[in-house]
Amino acid sequence: MTVGPLTAPVETAPSRGRRSKSSRGWWTATAIVLLPALIPPISLAWQVLTKGTGATLPLDRLLVLFASTVGLTIAVTATALSIGTTTAWLTNRTDLPARKVWMILAALPLVIPSYMAALTIIGATGPDGLISTWVGLEIPTPYGFVGAWLALSVFLAPMAHLIVSPALRLIDPATEEAATGLGAGQRRVFFTVTLPQLRPALVSAGLMVGLYTVSDFGAVSLLRFDTFTRAIFTLYAGQIDRRPAAALSLVLMILALAILFIERRSRPRAGYAMPRPGRARRPVAMRGWPKGLALAFLSAFAFFSLAVPISVLLFWLIRGLSAGVKLGAFWDETLRSMGVSLAAAGLAALASLPVAMVTTWKRSRFSGAVESATWAIYALPHITVGIAVVAFALTWARPLYQSVLLLVLTYVAMFMAQSVSTVQDSLRRVSPVLEDASRGLGRGPLRTLAGVTVPLASPGLAAGAALVFLSVMKELPATLLLRPNGFETLAIRIWSTTGEGFYTMASVASLALIAVSIVPLLALTYRDLSD
């Protein structure tokens, strides 16, 4: 019987003295793939420096916005991580009935865009809401902080679920069994052995959820909670002058960089390099009241995150059909959404390989800056990215203006952080020594890349591609600004139909968006299911 090597924290950065040629190659590749990602922030800063800020907001209002944004971000991150880790643990580590079904259900809400989530929450609650009509129980619509916090937490928890799940499975059972053998209880094992090993995954998930919250507009606007991003949208929508919105976005980007700086300080220096577990683990047996509680928790989560929104959409559809509304199909929109999402997902995953490489195995003093750059753009409101790229294209790259190419590159820039972080997680799990070994045994750099590095990174590449796909499917503000004329996507049609009160058509477009998004999500969880 082979026993997996005992896991120990190892320094994942190579020793200073041997900067190899392959390292230089990776850094060059990183510089190239980061170019599109640098366009939005540089263009934004350029706009503000050369054109001024216009009439922005008074300082006291800025401070209130700052506080409310930070408060919401912390609350959503903590809640979404707790929910996501719980669903991940319950569906990966226990013997709950229909475990694999729950595994998929816990990930599914990620396909629902935050504006649709908020809209359906409003449709379900209140005096005339669906819940009141059907069950007779009137739940007040949760406007303000509570609404934004709940909606974002529930619909972002699947992000944490998806990132924590593979990490949970890759922990060597030997460490936990050793702790149990030494007399530690189930809970003690989870908090002292399992959780510390999950830390890198939790940090990634936390950044992904937290910075998404910073950039979200849909939920906070519909549920009326004033954040920085909502203020930026308001400035942008209310006036022709785009300077105040740009100035405020720059402030927001600095805020995001500050969050990253704090995160970096608190991050553990060492990673856990570990090969795949040498043998299967025994699932935790769930009996009695913990089992009931676990099932109740999963059911409640699936009810609020899936049953409620989908019921509201179906209700609109049926209501409209019985009122005689003619349905339109959204074939072209569906194809376009899929096309740009696939292209962006593939490119983002490819581009994230060198970036993840130079921030894990090939670290240098620039690694931190590279990583921060990708996250900073991820945190920007999408409308800001759109405005910055429009300004850039009109001045410097007129032929690319309103082209699909620029649109896709912008998506890659906006969402690359997601795939960088999943690839990093994959790479951190294996020792960089493997690559050196391959080179040492006489394999060339390309063969090492194809035969060693890519296969090791592949779970992260696939997960990253799927996450980017889902994000692009839902993206609206930048798409509106950057798309070619007539290039309507599903997200755009959902926006325009709901705005004009065409709820029946909106529900068709929303259901199409959900249907298409399920495919990559299933592909993503398939790996988990087959484990």
Added chain:
Amino acid sequence: MKRLVAVAVFGALVVAACGSSGSDNRLIVYSGRSEELIQQLIDRFTDSTGVEVEVRYAGSTDLAATLLQEGDTTDADVFFAQDPASLGSVADLLADLPRSILDLVDPKFADRNGRWVGTSGRVRTFVYNTETTIELPQTIDDVTDPRWFGEVGVAPTNGSFLAFVSAMILERGEDATLQWLESLEMNRPQEFPRNSPIVAAADSGVVEGGLVNHYYLLRLRAEGEGTHSENWFIPAGDVGTLVMPAGVGILSVTDMPEAARQFIEFLLSEAAQTYFATETFEFPLIPGVPPARGLPALKDLNTPDIDLSELADVLEDAARLVSEAGLV
């Protein structure tokens, strides 16, 4: 790796397969009016004239800002907007319209300098729940009466509300407008991002009333709801019953002036005006075409006398006042 490349390439192919063809010989329309409302009409235009049209749909203010950024390099031929403020803010980029077009509508629904012309009327109204509301506001100032505390829905960030505030600035000046906005805010109105959720809220009783454009209620009825609410056209002749025409102008850099003119003439034809009345529930602006059933005639409404050409000049002030009053 290979699979990822395949995914990216496949995506690119899908996009290429459904992407639009080149833009030569197509009339490019920047439309602040949504696809659901007017694509059918544009298809009819193409059917009857043979002119192919390429449309860019987005918000009216968005498109105005985009046009200002694009300047003379824009590919757009026509700007079709929801409100006079958006049109007015790009007036310098628009060409003079021929007299023959301007004469089709009442001069108060066209630009003073002849750069844009109104195509359909959208009227500000007070939508209210018929089961809870007993006493209706007689003037726009009544809406800020304490009796409406917490019961009025507004969309302070929406273009239509900002245009309404702009009109109020033109009617009563900045100070009085700020005062009105402050008393509205003291009354704790419920804020919504757009008009249609306000109408839905009034219909379901979440709010008693709301300041919106008139056609959202008719739209909600077409979806099978809207039976518990009604539009109330505030009778005092103030900005509470402002007519904000959607309008259209031709970019002066257009390379298709003839087709652009045909497009505007089509929008002001009887067929298109009837379409606006029956499909988008707006007020037709040419004589002889009646509005949708259930709506009063435009001339029977007591509407304020405001030079819509000036709206754009005070739009920024309106946004500032709304924010100063604490509504956003």
